[in-house]
Amino acid sequence: MHSYTVEPLYVKSGQEVIAADFYRPKTEHKPAVIIMAHGLAALRQFKLIQYAQRFAQAGYAVVLFDYRYWGGSTGRPRELVSIQFQLEDWRTMIAHIFERKSVDNRRIVLWGTSLSGGYVLNLAAELKNVQAVIAQIPFVDGAESAKLYPLQKLPKALKISSQDYMGAKVGMAPKTLPVVSHKDLCFMPTADSYSGYLSIVNPDYYWSGEIPARIFFNLMRYRPILDVRKISVPVLFIASKQDSLIPIESSRETATNIAPFVEYHEWDMQHFDIYHGQWFEKAITTQLEFLHQYIGVS
Template sequence: MHSYTVEPLYVKSDHEVIAADFYRPKSIEKPAVILMAHGLAALRHFKLVQYAQHFAQAGYAVVLFDYRYWGGSTGRPRELVSIEAQLDDWRSMISHIAERKSIDAKRMILWGTSLSGGYVLSLASRLHNIAAVMVQVPFVDGAESAKLYPLQQLPKALKISSQDYMGAKVGMSPKTLAVVAQKELCFLPTTDSYAGYMSIVNPDHYWSGEIPARVFFNLIRYRPIQEVRQINIPVLFIAAQRDSLIPIESSRETATNIAPYVQYEEWDMQHFDIYHGEWFKKVIQTQLEFLQQLFGVQ
């Protein structure tokens, strides 16, 4: 087990500044590096620190960041989710890491969960300086996930999304929608999502629980599944069989499209189980074994 330091890191992305934590093992001169960020409307402090700590103890450098508009990063309106901007933030962080002398940029791994899992699959299909990808319960097909949204609520969600999008064009204040809620209209209305999402929220960090509604339509149109055939690096893909947000059939089809480069696993769990208890222990063990097969013991 390696000791490590955690340093603040600030990286420019377009006109904004991305806040990150840089975990660096003390005893390894140029370690492999894992780049991490969270899923929909989540901060890096929502259960991702526990992953970063385990990776650093195993001898890997880790850069864990917040997207623009979130957490310690700059940008307004606050708590805006923009798929395009968040993908740009990933590219900015990748470019920054590639230039750092204290790590081995040739061994850069992208790590994603839920929506960020979709991001890193998209990026791995386009970029050529990535060594491997690890995704857990990744968002792979917005069109298919939309079919799980309650049919009677879908027109209302699309309407407020359209209103917010058009209002933003003329400088109006955002129309927001709850990320999760027990009874009201929200982004993630499935039966296990409220308790599941709230189980990862860190009360020590500000989080309103609402985001501008304009991203709803963009999420439906975001389909990493259509890009993954271009991936030609090792991918660890862990799916939840009882995922109420991502159809297991979509995960299976995506993994098939990545073959033969994918190590695909299905576990009998729900979407948010992977952050807790025995499932968390299992995912850390599985991810570290995958890395060891690629790079050997750090």
């Protein structure tokens, strides 16, 4: 087991500055590096710290970052989710790490979960300087996930999303929706999502629990599944059989499209279980085995 340090890292992305934590294992050789960011509306100080720590202890460098508008990164309005800008932030961080002298840039791994799991699949299909991908419970097809949204609530959600989008064009304050809620209209209205999402929130850091509604439309149109046939690097894909947000059929189809480059696992858990207890331990064990096989520790 390696000891490691955690250093602050700030990287310019467009007009904004991206805040990250750089986990550096104490080793004689330049380590492989895993780049990580959270899913929808989450901060780097939520549940990804536990993954980063375990990877660093195993000898891998880790860069765990906040998207613009979130956490320690700059940008307004705060807590805005933009698929376009978040993908741009990923590209910026990858380019920065590729030029960094303290890590082995021939061994860059992208790690994503839920929405960021979709991002890393997109990026693996696009970029040539990525050596492997870990995608756990990835958001792969917004059109199919939208079919799980309660039909009676969908028109109102779309109306608020449209109002927020149009209002932003003329400088109005954002119209927001809760990420999760027991009773109110929200982004994740399924029975297990309320307690599940709150179980990953770190109460020591500010998080309003609401985000501008305009992203609702873009999430429905976001379909990484359409690009994954272009992937030609090893992919570890962990799906949830009892996922109320991502249809298991979409995960299976995506994995089929990545073949023969995919190692696919399907576990009998709900969407947020993988951050806790036995499922977290199983995930870490599986991910480290994948990393040791395809990337390795010098």
